[in-house]
Amino acid sequence: MSTPTQQKVLVLQAKQGEFALKTRDVPKPGPGDVLVKNVAVGLNPVEWKIQTWGILVEKYPVILGLDAAGVVEAVGEGVTSLKKGDRVLYQGWLEDDRANYQEYSLIAADLAAKFPEKVSFDQAATLPVAVATAAIGLYHPHGATKFVAPWAEGGKGKYAGTPLVVIGGSSVVGSLVIQLAKLSGFSPIITTASLKNAGLLKSYGATHVLDRNLSADALHAEVTKLTGGPVSVVYDAISTPETQNAAYGLLAAGGKLLVLLPEAVTETSEGRILSQVQGTVQLPHNAELGKALFRALPGLLESGEIKPLNFEVIPGGLGGVTTGLEKLKANQVSASKLIIHPSETA
Ligand SMILES: NC(=O)c1ccc[n+]([C@@H]2O[C@H](COP(=O)([O-])OP(=O)(O)OC[C@H]3O[C@@H](n4cnc5c(N)ncnc54)[C@H](OP(=O)(O)O)[C@@H]3O)[C@@H](O)[C@H]2O)c1
Numbered sequence: 001m002s003t004p005t006q007q008k009v010l011v012l013q014a015k016q017g018e019f020a021l022k023t024r025d026v027p028k029p030g031p032g033d034v035l036v037k038n039v040a041v042g043l044n045p046v047e048w049k050i051q052t053w054g055i056l057v058e059k060y061p062v063i064l065g066l067d068a069a070g071v072v073e074a075v076g077e078g079v080t081s082l083k084k085g086d087r088v089l090y091q092g093w094l095e096d097d098r099a100n101y102q103e104y105s106l107i108a109a110d111l112a113a114k115f116p117e118k119v120s121f122d123q124a125a126t127l128p129v130a131v132a133t134a135a136i137g138l139y140h141p142h143g144a145t146k147f148v149a150p151w152a153e154g155g156k157g158k159y160a161g162t163p164l165v166v167i168g169g170s171s172v173v174g175s176l177v178i179q180l181a182k183l184s185g186f187s188p189i190i191t192t193a194s195l196k197n198a199g200l201l202k203s204y205g206a207t208h209v210l211d212r213n214l215s216a217d218a219l220h221a222e223v224t225k226l227t228g229g230p231v232s233v234v235y236d237a238i239s240t241p242e243t244q245n246a247a248y249g250l251l252a253a254g255g256k257l258l259v260l261l262p263e264a265v266t267e268t269s270e271g272r273i274l275s276q277v278q279g280t281v282q283l284p285h286n287a288e289l290g291k292a293l294f295r296a297l298p299g300l301l302e303s304g305e306i307k308p309l310n311f312e313v314i315p316g317g318l319g320g321v322t323t324g325l326e327k328l329k330a331n332q333v334s335a336s337k338l339i340i341h342p343s344e345t346a
Contacts, residue, residue, distance in 0.1 A: 003035070003073055008345045009102035010318040011061045015054045019322055021345065026104045027097040029076035033106045036088060040125035041100045042067030043314075043338040048325040057094060065100030066092045066280070067337075069115070069124035079109040088112040089124040090294075091132060093282040101318055103342045111281055113294035116302045123308030126172065126337035127297075131306065133279025134176035135293050136286055137235055137258040138184070144256045144275035145233055149289075150183035151296035157185035163227040165190045165250055167236040167243045169206055170197040170335035172309055173260065173279070174237030178204040179306055181235075188226055192219065197335045204307065216246035223250050231255060240264070248272065311337045317345030 007026045010019050029035045047064045050057055069089040072082050082088065090112040092100035099105065115124045139149040148155040164181045168174040169191030181189050182205025190208045191201055198209035210222050223231065230252035236243050241264035248257050248265045256273045257265070263274050281290025300306040312333075314320035317340055324338040 003104075007103040008318060008342065009063055010065075010321055011063055012051055012057075013061045015057070015060055016051065017060070019051070021318060024096070024102070027106050029074055029079075029106055031077040032079060032108055032110075033076040034072050034079060034082050034088075034109050034112060035074040035076075035104055035106055036068065036070040036090065036112070037073045037104055038068045038070040038100055038102070038342050039121040040069045040339050040341060041065055041092075042125040042129070042311075043321065043324045043328060043340070044129055045328050047321075048329040051325065052329065062094065063096050063099035063101055064094065065102070065105075066094075067125050067128045068092055068100040068105065069121045069128075072112075073104060075109070082109050082112060082114070086114055087121070087124070089115050089128050089297075091128040091281055091290075093280070098282075101321060101342075103345075110291045111287070111294060113297040115298060119301050119308055122311050122313060122339050125339050126309035126311050127176070127306075129279055130172040130176040130309070130337075131180075131297065132281050132286075132290060132293060133173045133260065133277060134180050134235075136279055136281075136289060137177070137275075137277040138180055140286070140289055142285070143277075144258060144273050147184060149292065149296075150180065151292060151300075156183060160185040160187060162186050162233075163188050163190065163231045165223060165231055165234040165247070166206070167192050167234065167247050168212070168238035169193045169201045169204070169209065171237045172337050174235075175201070175204055175309055175335070176306075177235045177237055178206050181205065183300075183305055190223055190226055194334060200310070200335055216242075216249055219246055220249055234258070236260070241266075244274075248274065309337050310335055311339045313339050313341065315344065316340070317342055319345055 072086040090107040150156045164186040170193040188207040191206045192212040234247040236247040239259040239261040314324040
């Protein structure tokens with residue numbers, strides 16, 4: 001079948017405005033890019049924040065959508081790593097041709113990862129933002145921690161004996177932090193979550209799952225019991241003011257706290273570093289790490305060292321995004337990624 005010239009798209013029409021279904025041209029891939037037919041697209045909390053609070057985006061109307069898995073439909077000049085028909089997962093971007101709330105999007109070929117047959121499109125779409133955000137926090141060569149990535153020489157298992165605390169291990173980002181931490185050898189890997197998710201998080205590599213409702217003092221006492229003292233790294237995958245302050249309190253002198261939202265620690269002390277992670281591989285300073293990660297990902301999925309996450313498909317295609325974002329906003333999603341299928345759009 002030939003590629004259509006027009007496609008369905010979900011547009012956020014104005015700052016703090018409404019989403020609307022529209023049609024727009026299917027873009028053509030330029031040099032280095034591929035055009036992907038999006039089979040499954042993941043929802044992210046940042047999207048309800050953009051709509052509700054009017055943050056991050058200056059120019060409207062805008063197309064959102066940052067997590068996708070699909071089939072390569074066409075390749076641009078110079079692309080040799082991918083061909084028409086390849087199944088790929090990739091991160092979208094807030095540019096009209098590159099965002100994912102539409103049937104077809106563009107992506108640079110070297111920022112797309114092929115994935116094995118045993119992984120479904122829905123499973124693949126659970127990963128791009130989460131795995132990149134986890135990896136950029138832990139392994140960016142200019143980041144706060146600068147750990148050697150497990151796909152680099154000598155990286156696998158390198159941090160055996162170093163404790164890591166992951167606040168919010170059942171969030172999609174937290175689940176990937178745990179999986180990468182296991183590959184890196186960190187131990188123990190201590191995380192917080194609702195205890196109903198303990199079994200799942202242990203299957204990802206957590207050694208200890210603590211109740212997310214513990215007070216900061218109780219969390220400190222439990223972590224100290226498990227590690228023998230303060231820790232050198234905490235990844236706060238939730239990053240509310242409450243979790244950031246509790247996490248900061250776990251750090252040793254010189255320790256590092258990685259956060260995903262603006263820094264909110266009220267009492268800082270010298271020598272403890274707080275660093276906000278930007279989880280997109282589309283930013284130039286993250287591209288090299290992103291390329292290495294996406295080169296390694298097919299093998300890590302094939303071996304099962306990285307596992308895709310649980311997911312829930314919201315019906316209605318692009319028209320289901322609003323329902324899904326409301327669920328995320330109301331904190332009604334636990335240990336699961338929300339997915340839509342653009343082809344189901346009415
Ligand atoms: N900086 C970046 O580049 C970047 C990238 C991705 C995401 N983010 C941000 O990071 C945050 C997480 O995103 P996400 O997509 O990973 O979230 P998510 O999966 O939608 O988060 C839901 C999960 O959060 C857990 N949770 C909520 N409050 C918690 C708490 N106080 N302690 C422990 N766990 C808690 C819940 O755990 P239980 O169900 O077990 O209770 C639930 O499983 C969002 O604010 C998002 O906007 C930032």
